[in-house]
Amino acid sequence: MADLASLTIHEAAGLLEGKGASSEELTRAVFDRIRRLEADIHAYLHTMEESALESARASDARRAKGEARGPLDGIPIALKDNLSTKGVPTTCASRILEGYVPPYDATVVIRLREAGAVFTGKTNLDEFAMGSSTENSGFGPTRNPWDLARVPGGSSGGSAAAVAAGLATAALGSDTGGSIRQPAALTGVVGLKPTYGRVSRYGLVAFASSLDQIGPLTRDVRDAAILLEAIEGFDELDSTSADRPGGGYAARLEQPLAGFRIGVPREWFGEGLDPEVGAAVGEVRRVLERLGVACDEKVSIPRQDYGLPMYYLIAPAEASSNLARYDGVIYGLRKTAANMVEMYKETRSAGFGAEVKRRIILGTYVLSAGYYDAYYLKAQRARTRLREDFGAALASCDALLSPATPTPAFRIGEKTADPLQMYLNDVYTVSVNLAGLPGLVLPCGLSSAGLPIGVQLIGKAFDEATLLRIGHQYEQATRDASWRKRRPPLEGPRA
Amino acid sequence: MALTRKQVEEIAHLARLNLTPEELDRFGAQLDSVLGYVEKLNELDLDGVEPTAHVLPVTDRGRADEERPGLSPDDVEAMAPDFRAGSVRVPRILEG
Numbered sequence A: 001m002a003d004l005a006s007l008t009i010h011e012a013a014g015l016l017e018g019k020g021a022s023s024e025e026l027t028r029a030v031f032d033r034i035r036r037l038e039a040d041i042h043a044y045l046h047t048m049e050e051s052a053l054e055s056a057r058a059s060d061a062r063r064a065k066g067e068a069r070g071p072l073d074g075i076p077i078a079l080k081d082n083l084s085t086k087g088v089p090t091t092c093a094s095r096i097l098e099g100y101v102p103p104y105d106a107t108v109v110i111r112l113r114e115a116g117a118v119f120t121g122k123t124n125l126d127e128f129a130m131g132s133s134t135e136n137s138g139f140g141p142t143r144n145p146w147d148l149a150r151v152p153g154g155s156s157g158g159s160a161a162a163v164a165a166g167l168a169t170a171a172l173g174s175d176t177g178g179s180i181r182q183p184a185a186l187t188g189v190v191g192l193k194p195t196y197g198r199v200s201r202y203g204l205v206a207f208a209s210s211l212d213q214i215g216p217l218t219r220d221v222r223d224a225a226i227l228l229e230a231i232e233g234f235d236e237l238d239s240t241s242a243d244r245p246g247g248g249y250a251a252r253l254e255q256p257l258a259g260f261r262i263g264v265p266r267e268w269f270g271e272g273l274d275p276e277v278g279a280a281v282g283e284v285r286r287v288l289e290r291l292g293v294a295c296d297e298k299v300s301i302p303r304q305d306y307g308l309p310m311y312y313l314i315a316p317a318e319a320s321s322n323l324a325r326y327d328g329v330i331y332g333l334r335k336t337a338a339n340m341v342e343m344y345k346e347t348r349s350a351g352f353g354a355e356v357k358r359r360i361i362l363g364t365y366v367l368s369a370g371y372y373d374a375y376y377l378k379a380q381r382a383r384t385r386l387r388e389d390f391g392a393a394l395a396s397c398d399a400l401l402s403p404a405t406p407t408p409a410f411r412i413g414e415k416t417a418d419p420l421q422m423y424l425n426d427v428y429t430v431s432v433n434l435a436g437l438p439g440l441v442l443p444c445g446l447s448s449a450g451l452p453i454g455v456q457l458i459g460k461a462f463d464e465a466t467l468l469r470i471g472h473q474y475e476q477a478t479r480d481a482s483w484r485k486r487r488p489p490l491e492g493p494r495a
Numbered sequence B: 001m002a003l004t005r006k007q008v009e010e011i012a013h014l015a016r017l018n019l020t021p022e023e024l025d026r027f028g029a030q031l032d033s034v035l036g037y038v039e040k041l042n043e044l045d046l047d048g049v050e051p052t053a054h055v056l057p058v059t060d061r062g063r064a065d066e067e068r069p070g071l072s073p074d075d076v077e078a079m080a081p082d083f084r085a086g087s088v089r090v091p092r093i094l095e096g
Helices: A009-017 A023-041 A049-064 A107-114 A157-164 A181-187 A221-231 A275-290 A304-325 A340-351 A354-367 A373-395 A419-426 A430-435 A464-477 B005-014 B021-043 B073-079
Strands: A044-047 A076-080 A118-123 A170-175 A190-193 A213-218 A261-263 A294-296 A399-403 A439-446 A452-459
Touching: A009 A023, A009 A221, A023 A044, A023 A049, A023 A076, A023 A118, A044 A157, A049 A118, A076 A157, A107 A118, A107 A221, A118 A157, A157 A170, A157 A181, A157 A213, A170 A190, A170 A221, A181 A190, A181 A439, A181 A452, A190 A221, A190 A464, A213 A221, A221 A439, A221 A464, A275 A294, A275 A399, A275 A439, A275 A452, A275 A464, A304 A354, A304 A373, A304 A419, A304 A430, A304 B021, A354 A373, A354 B005, A354 B021, A373 A399, A373 A430, A373 B021, A399 A464, A419 B021, A439 A464, A452 A464, B005 B021
Parallel strands: A076 A118, A076 A170, A261 A294, A261 A399
Antiparallel strands: A044 A118, A170 A213, A190 A213, A190 A439, A399 A452, A439 A452
């Protein structure tokens, strides 16, 4: 029997449909892998084997009656632990929410449940999604399946590692400054950050409300298309969700690319980019050119270098406001004290980790009287200019091509001494959130050390269809590449 | 643009955080470094540029003023650190 835990969603769906396997068998195969590998990887904060098997059996029963619901029915999906799941612990990898069990489901969770998905568990993340390595988790880091001494990236490191190691068929993550795309690149999986507003944020624990988006981490582009179709769409419970039609992504993956133009903005290939990453992205460009796509190097995002400074003013400012709700009153951790203010301080100081505290303090400072104009407002004005740059570049192109990260996966502990060093990992991803545009990351090779390299495609607002189409055809054109035959070196018992 | 220890203390108070002396020093230095980095934005000419608070062209969305179920007292009791007689119990709010 095929290695069930390594199948894509569409391969598994085909097998289930053809009665080659049951959802229960598929789910058991995933949990067998979790039993073998999870102690080394730590992708999960909470696994749901019992309820997963119940859901799997319910899916099999539906299918037996001819009532299967679609490509996600019976498929094991992992959920990042900042997605609210009714009756299931949701910690955001923070001690301040240790033991918190939400009384409601996120909209994306409801939609996946209605599609018949089997939830395997809640995955690890940097605390409150603040980080680029999952080392800021309050419950220990996740390790990269390709090299257990290295980070899987962050903040959706647990989801990315789960998909890369066969500990789920696919996963949902969230992305505020690169938190789906960067871990996808470092673990060799596909990651999509949809256009801001494409997917409802109801039930996603808020970090930066003008930047956050939920999206899929998958083994191939078709799977990302399938998941996006299931979770996207207007939601009256999220006043920032866009009332725009979507869908049809999977059906249009094969439409020809001849005549497409892709911009390759020169600012994205400067200092700080690992030469092997640059070379791999160059190779992607050549593959696309052979598919009939014209690549234009004259395209420019003049204010790209201001993306990180803008982001590290706007995101902490919004976070300081969003995290004010963690006060020990109604839910989560409470440290008793003589009066309310002391209770807030004791609770928050005990419950939040260092990076969260840093960002709250930075955010509070840049919003405070006397500093608001010089910092926060300035950053929001700069953001307008950056959006204009993207608008101008995408007026003459269908998409932009860039590296996803400056380097492959770094070692655990390598970048934790200086927060600024960690922030620089997001250099290619933050601008996309600031502009509100969709971004797709695809595996495009392995470094000489055997570590995954990812490439990023950036699209026009609400044009996920173009990104998925280009990504799918790039994938198909390189399906026999030698680097695609390699797998994370995980098999076998622990030494 | 050096952040003084006093400033960090004041901000921590506003953010309802107690920082140890070690944290005050460490975070102060790290934040100074970040603030130094973001000074780069001063290279841009942003006179008269409208700020982007929000990327979507959406304005206020309302819904009909209809009663909908909220959290039940049981829901709150299940999650509250200290719940008695239908209420969440908290320490003294006002002094004196």
